[in-house]
Each structure stands twice: as C-alpha cells, then as structure tokens.
Amino acid sequence: MTQDRHINTESNNVIIARKADANPEGKGRNGLLLDWYRCAPRGVVAKPPRQVLAELFTSMLVLSASFKFRPAAGVRCYLYCINDTWSLSLIAPEEWSQERRSGFVGTCVLQRDMTWTMTPADRLADNEPVRSAIGRFYDAFADTLDTNLTLEEVLPYCVSSLPYYQRLYANALSRSVRGTVALGNQALKSGREWSGMLPKREGLLLALTA
Numbered sequence: 001m002t003q004d005r006h007i008n009t010e011s012n013n014v015i016i017a018r019k020a021d022a023n024p025e026g027k028g029r030n031g032l033l034l035d036w037y038r039c040a041p042r043g044v045v046a047k048p049p050r051q052v053l054a055e056l057f058t059s060m061l062v063l064s065a066s067f068k069f070r071p072a073a074g075v076r077c078y079l080y081c082i083n084d085t086w087s088l089s090l091i092a093p094e095e096w097s098q099e100r101r102s103g104f105v106g107t108c109v110l111q112r113d114m115t116w117t118m119t120p121a122d123r124l125a126d127n128e129p130v131r132s133a134i135g136r137f138y139d140a141f142a143d144t145l146d147t148n149l150t151l152e153e154v155l156p157y158c159v160s161s162l163p164y165y166q167r168l169y170a171n172a173l174s175r176s177v178r179g180t181v182a183l184g185n186q187a188l189k190s191g192r193e194w195s196g197m198l199p200k201r202e203g204l205l206l207a208l209t210a
Contacts (some may be wrong), residue, residue, distance in 0.1 A: 012039060057205045058205075058207040095120075152181065
C-alpha cells in the first residue's frame with residue numbers, strides 16, 4: 001500500500017509519496033488513458049544536479065497550486081499566492097483586480113519533459129508576503145530531502161489526496177525526473193546528497209524560463 005508523507009507549512013502542503021506501480025485514478029478509463037498519453041514526458045535528457053533540483057522545486061511549487069484545467073506544454077500559465085493560498089490560472093495578472101495582481105508570483109510554462117519553468121514577477125523581490133510563502137515552501141521542500149532514501153523514492157508518483165490534474169502531472173513529473181537522474185548516473189544519490197547541493201536562498205532555486 002502506498003503511504004503519503006505530508007509536510008505542512010503555514011501556507012502549503014508539500015506532499016511526497018512512495019513510488020507506486022498503479023496509474024493515478026482518473027475520470028474514467030478512456031479519459032485517463034488519453035490524459036496519461038498527453039502528459040507523457042518527452043525529450044528527457046541528463047541534467048546538472050542544480051538544474052534537477054531547480055526544476056523539481058519549481059514544478060512542485062506549481063503543482064501544489066489549485067487549478068482545474070489540463071495544462072499544455074508551451075502554454076503560459078500564471079501562478080498566484082493570495083492570503084497564503086496558491087492558484088494557477090490561464091488569466092494574466094493585468095486582466096485581474098489589483099488584489100489579484102498583488103499576489104502574482106510568476107509566469108509558468110510546462111516543458112515537453114513535464115517539468116515547469118517560471119519567469120518571476122517583476123516585483124517579486126519586493127513582495128514580502130509572497131516571498132515569505134515561497135520561503136516556507138522551500139523549507140518544506142528541503143525537509144523532504146532530509147532522508148537516506150534516493151530521490152526516486154521520494155518523488156510524488158501517486159498522491160491520492162491531490163486533485164485529478166495535479167495528481168496526473170505530479171506522476172508525469174516523477175517519471176521525468178526518474179529518467180533524468182538515470183541518464184545522468186545520479187539515481188543512487190540519497191536525498192541528503194541532493195540536499196547538500198541546495199542554495200541557501202529559495203529565490204536562487206527557481207527553474208527560470210529561457
């Protein structure tokens with residue numbers, strides 16, 4: 001039986017699940033199989049350790065947000081944090097109210113290998129509530145790596161508590177990272193070895209959109 005590990009912060013749950021063989025539960029077999037195919041990682045390659053960590057952190061931050069649409073590779077999405085609540089939207093900040101714009105975190109893009117990159121908001125460095133929320137998420141992320149388990153063993157393959165699309169794309173992310181670390185001969189590194197490569201500040205770990 002798969003067991004979920006929950007790491008709570010004031011604004012987030014960073015949820016890590018042990019690897020499971022079963023596919024995520026879906027909205028019917030045919031729909032699930034189609035969605036499973038659409039979100040299969042493509043173009044997975046070996047990457048430097050810091051890039052692996054940055055993409056994993058950024059991707060888990062995005063997938064911790066609330067959203068009810070199926071993200072598509074290459075399509076811009078917009079991450080918001082308002083009153084410590086994360087949400088991902090297809091609506092740009094200039095189309096929202098001032099309150100919504102004040103919680104804008106950055107523009108996110110799903111890559112073909114099912115990792116996420118982000119272009120931070122212009123004034124993110126001056127937005128203390130949002131930066132504090134990212135900092136708490138970063139601390140929780142670092143805690144998940146404080147283990148002798150390998151990175152593959154703590155990836156979110158199947159987290160039953162997540163909504164459908166978040167669960168589906170978390171599984172796709174996990175498959176992508178598994179392939180990346182295998183190609184880079186990094187599969188046997190423990191979480192603590194990965195943790196030793198983390199920067200001290202969370203802002204340095206975002207996977208930036210080129």
